[in-house]
Amino acid sequence: MGRYEWISLTTDYGTFDGFVAACHGSIARIAPDVRVIDITHHVPPADVTRGAHVLAQTAPYLPESVHCAVVDPGVGTDRRGIAIATPGGILVGPDNGLLVPAAEALGGIDTVVELSNKDWFLGDLSRTFHGRDLFAPAAARIALGAELAEGGPPVDADTLVRLPAPVVSVGDGYFEAEVLTVDRFGNVQLAATGGVLDRVGQELVLNGGVRARRGATFADVDPGDLLVYEDSAGQVAVAVNNGRAVVVLSVTPGDLVKVSTR
Numbered sequence: 001m002g003r004y005e006w007i008s009l010t011t012d013y014g015t016f017d018g019f020v021a022a023c024h025g026s027i028a029r030i031a032p033d034v035r036v037i038d039i040t041h042h043v044p045p046a047d048v049t050r051g052a053h054v055l056a057q058t059a060p061y062l063p064e065s066v067h068c069a070v071v072d073p074g075v076g077t078d079r080r081g082i083a084i085a086t087p088g089g090i091l092v093g094p095d096n097g098l099l100v101p102a103a104e105a106l107g108g109i110d111t112v113v114e115l116s117n118k119d120w121f122l123g124d125l126s127r128t129f130h131g132r133d134l135f136a137p138a139a140a141r142i143a144l145g146a147e148l149a150e151g152g153p154p155v156d157a158d159t160l161v162r163l164p165a166p167v168v169s170v171g172d173g174y175f176e177a178e179v180l181t182v183d184r185f186g187n188v189q190l191a192a193t194g195g196v197l198d199r200v201g202q203e204l205v206l207n208g209g210v211r212a213r214r215g216a217t218f219a220d221v222d223p224g225d226l227l228v229y230e231d232s233a234g235q236v237a238v239a240v241n242n243g244r245a246v247v248v249l250s251v252t253p254g255d256l257v258k259v260s261t262r
Contacts, residue, residue, distance in 0.1 A: 004142070006064070012051060030137055052100070060088065067099075072130060074096055081130060083148050088105075115135075116151075176259070179256075187231070187238065194231075203261065212225070
């Protein structure tokens with residue numbers, strides 16, 4: 001296993017407390033010359049699905065890295081801590097579905113280990129803060145060139161926890177897709193990929209009543225109007241020019257949105 005110059009961090013810790021700084025400190029104590037990229041620390045608390053999608057849509061655009069991700073409502077239980085090797089980098093975090101979409105985005109799963117080597121922990125392992133005591137130190141050791149096999153025993157990739165596949169259905173002149181995420185601008189990202197837009201026309205109706213138009217940029221519709229477009233991650237998304245689509249549609253992640261030709 002080669003060395004990595006970068007570690008990325010994705011968590012739901014927020015930035016009001018010292019949790020993120022403690023993770024940075026755990027890395028710096030072991031690998032002070034490795035640089036850290038903070039993807040986000042504002043994943044909604046315990047929202048594993050949101051964290052998984054943010055990580056999967058961001059990691060391929062970073063330099064080859066060790067990606068440490070902690071959205072971990074099961075911390076302290078018997079859920080496994082794992083490291084996944086992929087052609088595009090290493091992923092470290094809990095075995096709760098958080099890492100698998102990113103592993104697939106980075107070229108697929110090569111090997112997996114359970115992080116059980118106590119020599120890799122940072123002192124005594126807290127039952128509530130594995131980000132600081134387990135995952136960040138493990139990421140730092142891997143970045144310095146430690147072999148994954150040193151971290152613990154191999155794991156059969158087929159036994160990894162996976163998130164349920166999001167709902168997408170396509171028909172004549174319409175498609176229906178689950179809401180994946182809502183960003184800070186209120187844009188609503190759907191599970192359907194951009195190619196399904198070829199199945200519908202330019203003038204659209206959402207959920208049977210809300211009018212929208214297809215477009216490529218926010219300015220393709222007038223201020224306050226709804227736009228259906230392919231976003232930067234290649235997903236179908238809904239936006240309002242100078243507004244918040246999530247308010248207009250009144251949806252949350254997991255809800256279904258039907259897009260059909262008027």
